[in-house]
Amino acid sequence: MALFMNWDRVSHLRTDEQSVLQDRRLRKYVRHQLPFSPYYRALFEKHKIGFDDIKTVDDLKRIPFTSKADIAPTVEDPVKPRQFILQPDEKLIKEHASKGTLAKILWGKLTQQDVQEKLEWEYKPIHMHFTTGRTALPTPFTYSSRDIELFRESGRRMFEVAGLTRDLTGLNGFPYSPHLAFWLSYFAMQTNMMTSLATGGGKVMGTQKIIDAIERLKMNVATFIPGYAYHLLREAAAQKRDFSSLKYLVFGGERVSEGLRQKVRELSAQLGAPDVKIIATYALTEAKTAWIQCTETTGYHLYPDLEVIEIVDKDGNVLPDGSPGEIVYTTLDWRGSAVVRYRTGDMCKGVEFGPCEVCGKTTPRIIADIQRSSEVREFQLMKIKGELVNMNEFYPLLSGEHDVEEWQVVIKKVNDDPNELDEIDVLVAPRHGVDFEDLKARLGRKIHNEVFISAQIKEEPLKKLLEQLGMESELKEKRIVDMRPKS
Ligand SMILES: [Zn+2]
Numbered sequence: 100m101a102l103f104m105n106w107d108r109v110s111h112l113r114t115d116e117q118s119v120l121q122d123r124r125l126r127k128y129v130r131h132q133l134p135f136s137p138y139y140r141a142l143f144e145k146h147k148i149g150f151d152d153i154k155t156v157d158d159l160k161r162i163p164f165t166s167k168a169d170i171a172p173t174v175e176d177p178v179k180p181r182q183f184i185l186q187p188d189e190k191l192i193k194e195h196a197s198k199g200t201l202a203k204i205l206w207g208k209l210t211q212q213d214v215q216e217k218l219e220w221e222y223k224p225i226h227m228h229f230t231t232g233r234t235a236l237p238t239p240f241t242y243s244s245r246d247i248e249l250f251r252e253s254g255r256r257m258f259e260v261a262g263l264t265r266d267l268t269g270l271n272g273f274p275y276s277p278h279l280a281f282w283l284s285y286f287a288m289q290t291n292m293m294t295s296l297a298t299g300g301g302k303v304m305g306t307q308k309i310i311d312a313i314e315r316l317k318m319n320v321a322t323f324i325p326g327y328a329y330h331l332l333r334e335a336a337a338q339k340r341d342f343s344s345l346k347y348l349v350f351g352g353e354r355v356s357e358g359l360r361q362k363v364r365e366l367s368a369q370l371g372a373p374d375v376k377i378i379a380t381y382a383l384t385e386a387k388t389a390w391i392q393c394t395e396t397t398g399y400h401l402y403p404d405l406e407v408i409e410i411v412d413k414d415g416n417v418l419p420d421g422s423p424g425e426i427v428y429t430t431l432d433w434r435g436s437a438v439v440r441y442r443t444g445d446m447c448k449g450v451e452f453g454p455c456e457v458c459g460k461t462t463p464r465i466i467a468d469i470q471r472s473s474e475v476r477e478f479q480l481m482k483i484k485g486e487l488v489n490m491n492e493f494y495p496l497l498s499g500e501h502d503v504e505e506w507q508v509v510i511k512k513v514n515d516d517p518n519e520l521d522e523i524d525v526l527v528a529p530r531h532g533v534d535f536e537d538l539k540a541r542l543g544r545k546i547h548n549e550v551f552i553s554a555q556i557k558e559e560p561l562k563k564l565l566e567q568l569g570m571e572s573e574l575k576e577k578r579i580v581d582m583r584p585k586s
Contacts, residue, residue: 103252104404110460114452117403122155124404124431129153134195136437138182156407164415164442172236180238183436185222220244224435228279230384240384241435253388254287260393260400261378265292267319270312274574275299279382280351283389284322301327301571310335317344324352325359330570332366343371351380358499381469385438386428394457398464405432410450423448446470483510483521490579492550502533505564511582523554528561
């Protein structure tokens with residue numbers, strides 16, 4: 100039996116057919132896989148939910164949400180994430196495995212060794228990614244051998260959605276690390292049989308060599324964190340390089356604002372690639388994959404056979420189709436680490452159903468502008484002068500500003516005195532030929548109106564700022580730096 104459903108078929112099912120499919124797959128998953136999860140076994144018992152009770156997507160409402168706090172390890176409980184890994188044993192298999200699987204074992208069609216090997220292939224964790232975050236300890240999400248096959252398949256689907264075909268050459272510009280972006284890009288290029296180069300990003304291969312590779316190997320597709328891509332394209336443009344082979348820039352790991360798209364497009368035009376397509380992705384470590392736009396204007400195309408996405412309000416009430424709200428994720432297929440009704444904290448403007456007006460696929464699409472919680476909650480929401488400030492607002496404001504080349508926000512104490520008030524410096528390298536005083540006045544007003552704080556805006560030479568950002572030395576550039584002494 101094939102491991103995955105045929106993507107061409109899944110991506111063209113009618114909405115009502117998708118519902119039937121999701122109900123069936125959810126029923127099967129909850130009945131035969133979820134009992135292998137120590138966390139969900141305990142949760143179902145506590146709330147008196149039977150594994151047979153969840154028959155349709157609508158029944159999901161009976162299951163309490165899972166939050167980051169339930170999964171993230173703490174100093175007191177460092178093994179928490181292990182509770183989310185499916186771990187079948189003999190007793191659990193006898194109680195919960197599907198009849199087909201049991202029959203094969205009981206009727207001796209499989210030897211003891213066959214059974215052992217199959218179980219290990221399906222469940223034994225062999226690979227992992229970590230979530231990033233400053234407040235919580237890094238949380239591992241594990242993949243079994245079967246999951247790696249599914250991971251490849253989801254990478255294949257992503258590229259298929261975006262029209263990235265095997266005749267194109269690909270450069271993986273994500274930082275080499277145990278994070279989803281690098282590995283999904285790696286497997287997607289490999290599974291799609293693209294001739295590809297995994298660079299490991301600026302820290303590993305270095306910007307200069309990556310620029311050389313794009314030009315000399317005539318790369319057609321490049322995957323990047325958008326902030327780093329901008330830096331690399333600017334360097335390449337200054338060197339008057341030829342990137343005319345470049346057809347697609349695929350971005351991950353950060354929100355892509357319209358202003359940044361505009362600036363990236365201008366640089367690409369200078370490099371001889373005026374028609375480069377800038378495609379964004381939405382990745383979720385907990386979902387173990389990512390979703391992609393089929394073109395610059397569409398939403399992120401979901402895989403209805405692999406997950407259920409619910410949209411809820413702040414009290415956790417499920418909202419009708421098309422409503423804006425928080426994205427809640429439930430797996431329908433993963434082994435290894437698996438989550439059900441996971442509250443992402445990511446806010447979207449809604450999910451679109453029916454055929455996509457660009458590619459015709461009928462898979463639901465999450466509208467592209469998503470406010471990520473990973474940026475807000477655990478990293479960028481900071482207490483400044485006693486007020487909570489959403490530092491996330493700085494990204495579109497400064498990266499999207501046409502006359503800003505690079506920027507960094509530094510939070511410190513007045514005179515570096517721990518008892519003093521907080522102050523915010525916005526360090527800016529303006530574009531060549533821009534009047535700084537004029538830019539400073541404009542930015543000051545914008546920051547005041549959109550971030551609701553007052554900040555000192557200071558001019559910084561580009562070279563020095565790039566060093567401070569760690570463009571070539573950090574996995575991810577240091578945009579927001581908190582220099583206040585820890586209390
Ligand atoms: Zn589409």
